[in-house]
Amino acid sequence: MKSKNRLSKIIAFLVLLAVVAMIFVANTYSKYATNASGSDSAVVAKWSFTVNDEEIAVAGDAKTIEFNLFDTIYDSNGEEETDVADGVIAPGTSGEFEFALKNTSDVTAQYAIKLDVDNTDIPLEFSFDGEEWASDLTNLIAQDNLAMDASKNVKVMWRWAFGADTATDISLSEQTVNVSATIDVIQANAHDELRKVTYKLFPELETSLRETVPATSAIQTIAPFYYEDVDLFENKNLTQISMYVKNVNYKDDYATMKISTINAPESFVVGANAPTTFLETYTIKLPSSYFQGETNIGRWVDIDLTQYAYKSDGTIATQGIQVGEGETLAISSEKNDTIVWNVDQSSFETQPFYYNNAGKIAFSADSGLNFLFEYTVYLENTDEDNGNTNEDTLLNELKGKKLSILGDSISTYNGVSNNATYNSTLSGNATYYGAVSYTSSVSQDETYWQQIIDTFDMELNVNNSWSGGTVTGIKNTNKAINRASQLHNVQSEMPDVILVYVGINDLRYDQTPELFEEGYTTMLNTIKTNYSNAQVFCIGMPNRNGNDYENGEYTDEEAITFNTAIKNSIEAVNGKFYYVDLFNSEYSNQVYFDNSINTGSQNQYTNSTLDNLHPNEIGMDYMTEIIIDRMNEVLIENN
Amino acid sequence: MKNTKTMKLIAFALLVTVIAIILVAGTYAKYASSASGSDSAVVAKWDIKAGPEGNEVSITGDNAQVAFNLFDTILDEDGTAETDVTAGKIAPGTSGAFELSVRNDSQVNAEYGISFNLGETTIPLEFRVNGGEWASSLSSVSTTALNMNASSIAKVEWRWAYEAADVVAGDVVDTGLGIATPEVTVTATLNVSQVD
Numbered sequence: 001m002k003s004k005n006r007l008s009k010i011i012a013f014l015v016l017l018a019v020v021a022m023i024f025v026a027n028t029y030s031k032y033a034t035n036a037s038g039s040d041s042a043v044v045a046k047w048s049f050t051v052n053d054e055e056i057a058v059a060g061d062a063k064t065i066e067f068n069l070f071d072t073i074y075d076s077n078g079e080e081e082t083d084v085a086d087g088v089i090a091p092g093t094s095g096e097f098e099f100a101l102k103n104t105s106d107v108t109a110q111y112a113i114k115l116d117v118d119n120t121d122i123p124l125e126f127s128f129d130g131e132e133w134a135s136d137l138t139n140l141i142a143q144d145n146l147a148m149d150a151s152k153n154v155k156v157m158w159r160w161a162f163g164a165d166t167a168t169d170i171s172l173s174e175q176t177v178n179v180s181a182t183i184d185v186i187q188a189n190a191h192d193e194l195r196k197v198t199y200k201l202f203p204e205l206e207t208s209l210r211e212t213v214p215a216t217s218a219i220q221t222i223a224p225f226y227y228e229d230v231d232l233f234e235n236k237n238l239t240q241i242s243m244y245v246k247n248v249n250y251k252d253d254y255a256t257m258k259i260s261t262i263n264a265p266e267s268f269v270v271g272a273n274a275p276t277t278f279l280e281t282y283t284i285k286l287p288s289s290y291f292q293g294e295t296n297i298g299r300w301v302d303i304d305l306t307q308y309a310y311k312s313d314g315t316i317a318t319q320g321i322q323v324g325e326g327e328t329l330a331i332s333s334e335k336n337d338t339i340v341w342n343v344d345q346s347s348f349e350t351q352p353f354y355y356n357n358a359g360k361i362a363f364s365a366d367s368g369l370n371f372l373f374e375y376t377v378y379l380e381n382t383d384e385d386n387g388n389t390n391e392d393t394l395l396n397e398l399k400g401k402k403l404s405i406l407g408d409s410i411s412t413y414n415g416v417s418n419n420a421t422y423n424s425t426l427s428g429n430a431t432y433y434g435a436v437s438y439t440s441s442v443s444q445d446e447t448y449w450q451q452i453i454d455t456f457d458m459e460l461n462v463n464n465s466w467s468g469g470t471v472t473g474i475k476n477t478n479k480a481i482n483r484a485s486q487l488h489n490v491q492s493e494m495p496d497v498i499l500v501y502v503g504i505n506d507l508r509y510d511q512t513p514e515l516f517e518e519g520y521t522t523m524l525n526t527i528k529t530n531y532s533n534a535q536v537f538c539i540g541m542p543n544r545n546g547n548d549y550e551n552g553e554y555t556d557e558e559a560i561t562f563n564t565a566i567k568n569s570i571e572a573v574n575g576k577f578y579y580v581d582l583f584n585s586e587y588s589n590q591v592y593f594d595n596s597i598n599t600g601s602q603n604q605y606t607n608s609t610l611d612n613l614h615p616n617e618i619g620m621d622y623m624t625e626i627i628i629d630r631m632n633e634v635l636i637e638n639n
Numbered sequence: 640m641k642n643t644k645t646m647k648l649i650a651f652a653l654l655v656t657v658i659a660i661i662l663v664a665g666t667y668a669k670y671a672s673s674a675s676g677s678d679s680a681v682v683a684k685w686d687i688k689a690g691p692e693g694n695e696v697s698i699t700g701d702n703a704q705v706a707f708n709l710f711d712t713i714l715d716e717d718g719t720a721e722t723d724v725t726a727g728k729i730a731p732g733t734s735g736a737f738e739l740s741v742r743n744d745s746q747v748n749a750e751y752g753i754s755f756n757l758g759e760t761t762i763p764l765e766f767r768v769n770g771g772e773w774a775s776s777l778s779s780v781s782t783t784a785l786n787m788n789a790s791s792i793a794k795v796e797w798r799w800a801y802e803a804a805d806v807v808a809g810d811v812v813d814t815g816l817g818i819a820t821p822e823v824t825v826t827a828t829l830n831v832s833q834v835d
Binding site: 031032033034035036037038039040041042043044045046047048057058059105106107108148186187188189324 | 685687689698699702703704705706707708709710711713715716722723724725727728729730731732737739745747749756762801802810813814815816817818819820821822823824825826827828829830831832833835
């Protein structure tokens with residue numbers, strides 16, 4: 001009986017335990033859960049390069065290689081030298097040494113061979129090809145790409161001309177000369193198939209402004225370049241600088257000035273000096289012959305930096321001034337610099353890099369400086385001849401093409417968008433810009449669309465823009481749905497490129513996103529039907545940064561909803577339509593309707609608009625930049 | 640004993656009566672209805688698929704394997720085809736991406752998260768997940784809802800800058816790696832669980 005009781009107790013205890021366990025771990029038992037993992041590995045590509053069968057890709061210091069340039073000394077005609085003692089050089093001798101280069105890496109390599117000579121009194125000349133001879137070794141470089149497993153032999157040749165200057169030759173008797181060769185090998189980036197896009201920061205300086213002499217005290221209180229403007233410089237090669245040069249002085253036969261690249265500060269502090277950590281300093285050196293020895297210049301000068309800018313190592317910046325990501329430019333003037341351009345350079349003598357008292361770099365159109373950039377864009381090889389065809393620029397791809405605009409007041413210009421000689425339907429169009437009733441300072445050349453036309457060297461086909469115009473016709477009957485079929489000119493010439501910037505009035509008049517999207521889709525379908533070959537850039541609604549034309553016109557959220565509608569329409573219509581993101585661009589957020597640099601001196605509006613809605617010439621510049629960037633992107637993608 | 644016999648008789652009689660009632664019940668009833676009910680349940684399906692989009696395969700249980708082909712396609716840093724590096728190798732100036740698709744073909748809602756393990760590496764790769772900030776480490780994909788019949792894609796991108804921020808120091812590091820040719824392995828672990 002006793003043992004039966006014990007057995008019962010044990011069973012009861014086990015049952016209890018099981019119940020408790022089930023309660024506590026019920027979740028585990030009752031949930032589905034799965035885990036899976038995957039991994040992938042990659043091996044780093046090998047770096048290996050041999051010179052005369054000797055590996056030079058070694059860790060640590062540079063490898064020393066044999067360079068027996070003077071081992072064999074020949075007569076100047078290349079035959080055995082019988083008139084000079086063994087092992088010494090003299091007028092009428094020559095020689096050579098060959099480097100056998102082999103790229104044994106897993107990557108394409110680029111080599112550059114440079115020479116250095118320690119005794120330039122001896123009139124030796126050097127060459128890598130036997131055709132181009134130089135005694136100044138600064139620009140004598142043998143440089144090329146070597147594909148994986150490829151090899152190449154490069155000769156270094158020297159000669160001492162016979163009988164050129166007997167007196168000098170005699171004075172060199174028993175002197176020693178040492179020639180060293182440096183072979184730099186770097187991994188080649190796949191960007192040798194580059195095309196270049198040139199971009200002028202102030203196109204107007206090419207024309208009208210050049211007729212006037214900029215004011216000598218023209219360091220601007222509102223300079224166009226400060227840290228938000230990094231995009232204007234970064235990742236670009238500055239290839240030309242245009243400046244109004246007052247006068248120059250020559251030192252050692254050169255007039256000089258300096259431009260440096262710096263890391264763009266996160267913020268500029270009013271009154272503070274610019275950063276003085278220079279990434280690279282370029283010296284522009286103009287020989288006196290450049291100005292025919294003149295010292296009073298007083299005119300605009302275009303300086304080709306690929307020819308006249310020198311890097312700190314003394315070599316010519318053949319690619320121009322290279323501005324990397326997050327970098328900007330600072331201009332320098334030291335007392336020794338002798339190119340005097342039209343600003344108050346006295347400040348430069350106390351601080352090497354001048355920022356104005358608003359904390360901004362004093363580069364501006366009015367200060368008499370202009371820059372020409374080359375974007376370097378990278379394209380996939382499409383054929384063997386595609387590489388390095390610099391003439392084949394993206395600019396040229398749109399050269400002479402016809403551009404039409406479908407817009408509202410922001411795109412109008414009196415005498416253009418209401419001029420029936422372009423299109424017979426245009427005559428009644430209400431205009432904003434250039435109209436007598438508005439005191440707009442924006443000239444036609446400063447409008448975003450004219451700047452785009454000028455940049456790409458296109459022609460205006462039709463500007464069908466209507467002040468107050470909407471997409472859908474809400475509160476305004478001049479709807480873009482109807483006007484979308486009137487973008488060809490009276491000669492029935494079709495547009496190649498169409499800019500569509502309309503919708504902001506629909507937004508202001510509280511059109512519903514649904515009807516807006518429906519209307520926008522209809523509009524794009526009309527364009528597609530009528531102008532099937534055109535590339536169409538649909539410009540989205542801007543972020544007005546809280547600066548409504550009239551308070552409460554629309555919120556950022558509403559603008560985003562409309563932009564989504566535009567993107568939906570583009571997708572639905574499925575043609576050559578490209579969205580231009582005005583809202584999320586750096587300029588739109590920070591500068592296009594910028595209220596941070598509102599000086600309040602001229603009006604109550606933001607610094608880049610006429611009325612918090614219509615861009616002034618500053619806002620137009622930013623719009624231009626955003627749209628051109630997008631157009632370039634599309635051109636690249638389509639290549 | 641007699642009692643027992645009587646009991647047996649009574650029991651037999653009762654049995655006969657009951658059987659008779661059962662067999663002829665319908666006949667006795669003027670109104671008659673019958674009803675029966677039964678129920679059964681099928682357990683909700685749990686079916687999670689993962690892999691490259693369009694090629695997802697079911698992953699069940701723990702420690703399943705999923706394709707994570709992060710280095711399958713090695714591109715130039717600008718996104719175009721890499722022509723200057725041996726196929727399958729990474730080098731400064733290369734980049735790549737993989738989109739891991741997770742599909743919930745279950746009959747329950749689920750959620751998933753992905754953690755990454757980079758292992759020990761000195762290769763200055765940068766990563767970003769789902770368009771986030773570039774970083775030298777891989778941030779996890781935080782728990783994300785994955786409802787029935789829904790799918791989700793986690794995009795992992797990597798790049799090796801051709802030029803580091805500090806060009807000189809970066810070149811030294813890169814060159815050392817090119818000589819040593821180490822290997823990097825990235826492991827992704829996907830956790831999927833049912834949500835209540």
